[in-house]
Amino acid sequence: MKKLLIVMDPEHRHQVALTRGIELARATGASLEVVAFVHEYLDAISDQQTDQEAARKAITGQRQRWLEQVLALCDCSDLPITPQVVWAKRIHEWIIEHCHKERVDAVIKTGNRSETFLYTPTDWHLIRECSAPVMLVAENKWNKARPILAAVDLSSDKPVKKALNHRIIAEARQLADAMGTELHLVHALHTSVILADLELVDMDARLRKRQAGLKPQIEHLCNTWHLQPGQVHIVSGPAQKVIPSVANQVKADMVVIGTSGKTGLAAMVIGNTAEKVLTHLRTDLLAIKPSEK
Numbered sequence: 369m370k371k372l373l374i375v376m377d378p379e380h381r382h383q384v385a386l387t388r389g390i391e392l393a394r395a396t397g398a399s400l401e402v403v404a405f406v407h408e409y410l411d412a413i414s415d416q417q418t419d420q421e422a423a424r425k426a427i428t429g430q431r432q433r434w435l436e437q438v439l440a441l442c443d444c445s446d447l448p449i450t451p452q453v454v455w456a457k458r459i460h461e462w463i464i465e466h467c468h469k470e471r472v473d474a475v476i477k478t479g480n481r482s483e484t485f486l487y488t489p490t491d492w493h494l495i496r497e498c499s500a501p502v503m504l505v506a507e508n509k510w511n512k513a514r515p516i517l518a519a520v521d522l523s524s525d526k527p528v529k530k531a532l533n534h535r536i537i538a539e540a541r542q543l544a545d546a547m548g549t550e551l552h553l554v555h556a557l558h559t560s561v562i563l564a565d566l567e568l569v570d571m572d573a574r575l576r577k578r579q580a581g582l583k584p585q586i587e588h589l590c591n592t593w594h595l596q597p598g599q600v601h602i603v604s605g606p607a608q609k610v611i612p613s614v615a616n617q618v619k620a621d622m623v624v625i626g627t628s629g630k631t632g633l634a635a636m637v638i639g640n641t642a643e644k645v646l647t648h649l650r651t652d653l654l655a656i657k658p659s660e661k
Contacts, residue, residue, distance in 0.1 A: 369398040369542070371470075373500070375463065375477035376404040376435065383438060385505045388652065389476045390444050395546040398473065399448040402439065406431040407457040428453050460493035467500040479504030479646065479653065495627055495642055495655045501539065503622075503654045504646065514621035515550040515599075516540045519611050519645070521626070522555045522585050532626045532658045537593055539656060540624040552618050553589060554601040555582070556610035575604050608644035615651055622652040 374389040386402065393400050408427055410420040431453045439451060456462045463475060475498060480491040494502045518540035520533045537553065544551040557578055579602055586600050601618075603610045615623050627642040642655040 369396045369473040369546075371473050372398050372400050373463070373467070373472045373475045374400060374402045375459070375475065376402060376438070377478045378404070378406075382507070383442075384507050385476045385478045386438070386442060388503070388505045390442060390447065392474075392476075392543075392546070393447050396542075400444075400450070401472070402435070402449055402451045404431050404435045404451075404453050405456050405459045405462070406453060407455055424455060428455060460490045460497070463494060464498050467498055472500040474501045474503050474654070476503045476505060479506055491646070492643060495646075499657070501654055501656045503652060505652050506650060514619050515552045516544040516547070517552045517554055517611075517615050517618060517620035517623045519554050519556075519607070519623060519625040519641075520589075522582055523558065528658055532656070535659065536624050536626050536656055537589075539654065541593060543622065543624070543654075549621070550599065551593065551595065552599045552601065552614075552620065553593075553595065554603065554611055554614045556607035557602060557604040558606070607641050608648060611645050612648040612650070615649060620651055622654060623649060624654045624656065627655045627657055 369392065372389050372393060374386055377383060377385060389400055389402075392398060406427055408423075410423050413419055413423050432451075435451050435453060439449065454462055466472070467475065475494060477491075477494075480489045491502075491504055495504075518537050520536060521529055522533070524530075537551075541551050557575065582602060586597070586602070589595060589600060590597060601614045603614060605613075611623060611625065614620075623645070625642045625645060642653070646653055
């Protein structure tokens with residue numbers, strides 16, 4: 369990681385995203401771009417453009433002073449930091465456009481854990497549309513001793529899936545090495561709830577057969593990424609439940625996961641695995657989209 373974009377949180381006194389970003393920057397040598405967003409409706413002040421511009425300048429200046437004070441309290445003067453205040457109502461649009469223009473290795477912000485059908489929070493927009501990996505930070509304490517958990521899909525032979533798996537593991541390995549912790553992998557074996565409930569198939573036998581079929585892939589992963597068999601977790605069940613469960617089991621401090629990048633109505637109705645996992649996860653999540661061709 370060479371450049372991290374940190375989104376300041378105006379609603380939290382403890383800037384956990386900033387804390388995570390500083391920790392990662394010190395571990396990886398990355399530079400930091402810290403952005404604080406601000407926006408107010410100025411129509412009530414005056415119809416005059418000059419009056420509104422003066423008000424906007426005053427509000428932006430106030431936010432700039434706040435940002436400088438927060439950074440001073442963090443004692444991070446040893447790091448290359450570029451702070452800026454941006455006037456924007458829809459902050460995800462600015463972030464997505466900025467990442468499109470600039471080389472950003474990860475966007476870091478505090479995670480939002482809720483969604484309705486009609487309202488899509490900033491987090492979901494970023495997961496679906498941002499070209500850079502998006503790290504959504506939980507408010508629990510960062511702990512270097514805990515492992516990084518990479519969620520992979522071993523069920524597909526499609527080149528795009530294999531490439532995404534490789535990118536997920538590579539990012540997770542880089543983070544684990546930088547933070548001095550272990551790397552773990554998890555793969556959820558999809559099972560039909562209906563078939564299991566109706567006892568139409570022997571689920572235990574089917575699970576053993578599928579695990580045996582994955583053995584060559586698991587051995588290859590262990591050899592390639594220098595893992596022990598106990599660091600690879602193959603669990604039956606839906607990914608949105610399996611991944612948070614294994615994360616809790618191994619006390620993972622971060623989960624690295626791929627996202628299909630669905631947008632529009634399909635994303636609302638079907639959803640992405642990363643988004644479903646986020647609703648159950650109580651730790652940091654790094655969402656990575658497939659590389660664009």
